[in-house]
Amino acid sequence: xxxxxAQSGPVIPNFGGGGSNSCVRENRTFCxxxxxxxxxxxxxxxxxxxxxxxxxxxxVGFVIAMVAALFAYRRNWFEQPxxxxxxxxxxxxxxALFQILVPITGLTRLTAEIALVSYTLxxxxxxxxxxxxxVPEDVREAARGMGLTRNQILWRVELPIAVPxxxxxxxxxTVTVISLATVAAIVGVNQGLGVPILDAIPTTFNTEFIAxxxxxxxxxxxxxxxxxGAQRVLTPWARGRAAYR
Amino acid sequence: xxxxxxxxxxxxxxxxxxxxxxxxxxxxxxxxxxxxLLIALPLGFWLGHLHRAxxxxxxxxxxxxxxxxxxVIAIGISIFGLGFLNSMVALVVLxxxxxxxxxxxxxxxVDDDVVEAARGMGMRPVQVLGRVELPLAIPLxxxxxxxxxxYVIATATLAAIAGSGGLGEIIxxxxxxxxxxxxxxxxxxxxxALLADLLLAALQRAVIPRGLxxxxxxxxxxxxxDALRSSEVAA
Numbered sequence: 001x002x003x004x005x006a007q008s009g010p011v012i013p014n015f016g017g018g019g020s021n022s023c024v025r026e027n028r029t030f031c032x033x034x035x036x037x038x039x040x041x042x043x044x045x046x047x048x049x050x051x052x053x054x055x056x057x058x059x060v061g062f063v064i065a066m067v068a069a070l071f072a073y074r075r076n077w078f079e080q081p082x083x084x085x086x087x088x089x090x091x092x093x094x095x096a097l098f099q100i101l102v103p104i105t106g107l108t109r110l111t112a113e114i115a116l117v118s119y120t121l122x123x124x125x126x127x128x129x130x131x132x133x134x135v136p137e138d139v140r141e142a143a144r145g146m147g148l149t150r151n152q153i154l155w156r157v158e159l160p161i162a163v164p165x166x167x168x169x170x171x172x173x174t175v176t177v178i179s180l181a182t183v184a185a186i187v188g189v190n191q192g193l194g195v196p197i198l199d200a201i202p203t204t205f206n207t208e209f210i211a212x213x214x215x216x217x218x219x220x221x222x223x224x225x226x227x228x229g230a231q232r233v234l235t236p237w238a239r240g241r242a243a244y245r
Numbered sequence: 246x247x248x249x250x251x252x253x254x255x256x257x258x259x260x261x262x263x264x265x266x267x268x269x270x271x272x273x274x275x276x277x278x279x280x281x282l283l284i285a286l287p288l289g290f291w292l293g294h295l296h297r298a299x300x301x302x303x304x305x306x307x308x309x310x311x312x313x314x315x316x317v318i319a320i321g322i323s324i325f326g327l328g329f330l331n332s333m334v335a336l337v338v339l340x341x342x343x344x345x346x347x348x349x350x351x352x353x354x355v356d357d358d359v360v361e362a363a364r365g366m367g368m369r370p371v372q373v374l375g376r377v378e379l380p381l382a383i384p385l386x387x388x389x390x391x392x393x394x395x396y397v398i399a400t401a402t403l404a405a406i407a408g409s410g411g412l413g414e415i416i417x418x419x420x421x422x423x424x425x426x427x428x429x430x431x432x433x434x435x436x437x438a439l440l441a442d443l444l445l446a447a448l449q450r451a452v453i454p455r456g457l458x459x460x461x462x463x464x465x466x467x468x469x470x471d472a473l474r475s476s477e478v479a480a
Contacts, residue, residue, distance in 0.1 A: 212316065
């Protein structure tokens with residue numbers, strides 16, 4: 001990125017705090033001083049809200065998807081209707097879904113969470129179910145031969161073997177939710193890193209755009225890395241072997 | 246609930262507005278998909294054929310998924326300013342990883358024995374790619390394109406914030422269109438995305454080479470283990 005040409009038209013307004021700063025006045029690519037002086041009042045609280053939004057959405061989505069997947073694992077007929085229903089939710093553009101929920105649940109965190117949870121369901125459900133089904137038949141046979149009951153096989157054998165697939169689903173869901181949570185701010189749910197992005201749009205103030213965008217991307221990468229770490233902890237037997245492939 | 250009734254009334258009263266915006270929406274999406282295909286397909290096929298750069302080709306999609314669409318659009322505003330170009334570039338940036346990874350995985354994953362047999366029959370590398378690897382790669386590649394198209398249509402709504410028009414502009418402009426208008430456009434774009442997905446699903450069935458049809462291709466079944474990932478991305 002080279003120096004940016006300020007938009008013709010309105011003069012860049014005073015962004016507060018650093019108005020006398022020439023970097024801010026000229027709207028250069030990134031004004032580090034402005035960022036640090038607005039960290040605790042602007043970015044930090046929105047980052048924390050973003051993490052909370054994501055954590056709640058992924059947790060709730062995981063519980064629902066897990067219950068649904070375990071049910072579908074026992075009763076095959078349930079898979080198709082659940083896949084179709086969550087697939088429809090998944091295809092609806094996020095902005096539209098948030099907007100449609102606003103008249104029902106208002107400009108609350110609940111609105112954001114309902115939409116975000118609905119995007120996690122298909123991904124996690126499908127991965128749990130695939131993971132359970134891909135457990136080798138020999139392993140199941142051996143567990144049965146050892147006298148384990150059906151539920152014991154599920155909890156002690158099948159689910160642990162399915163962990164990599166399940167974590168893969170949770171990773172995708174988490175990163176997706178982090179990305180989509182920025183959209184909540186657009187419909188007026190005043191939470192998350194979408195707020196500074198939205199603030200910066202009328203003024204095209206680069207520092208605020210870039211700071212919020214980079215924080216969102218960094219959050220996604222960190223969350224993804226943490227989940228990979230969690231998978232390693234949960235599957236000690238896979239260490240030393242290639243985790244994938 | 247009255248808001249929803251009014252939203253459907255709005256659709257009836259403003260059909261031409263909605264249709265015009267739909268055309269804009271599809272033009273933007275179509276342009277972005279076209280450019281993405283031109284970039285991603287040759288690169289993905291070529292890398293897959295050579296079995297090279299798997300780390301790059303697969304991780305590009307992981308990073309691509311981590312890119313929040315609104316953030317990409319926002320950064321685009323600071324580079325390209327407001328308008329069609331910014332939105333299109335942002336959409337291309339978001340669509341290329343999906344198409345690239347699927348094209349790569351599709352060609353890379355073609356059974357080695359089949360490729361070996363083709364070579365044994367005296368096919369040149371170009372023929373192996375064109376007559377053997379590409380036809381076998383169609384299902385998974387097309388799954389990637391389908392995902393990307395739905396994603397782009399959804400994200401084009403978001404991109405209206407950068408002044409690219411389309412249905413998103415109505416959603417952003419509650420001051421002019423009121424809540425019924427905003428809701429009407431929301432339902433409209435949701436229907437558009439679902440319709441595009443259904444059409445592509447039908448097309449996907451049609452483009453699968455005859456020799457591959459008896460086998461059912463679940464998207465997840467062909468992807469590599471790390472890609473117990475769904476091949477889909479929401480926007």
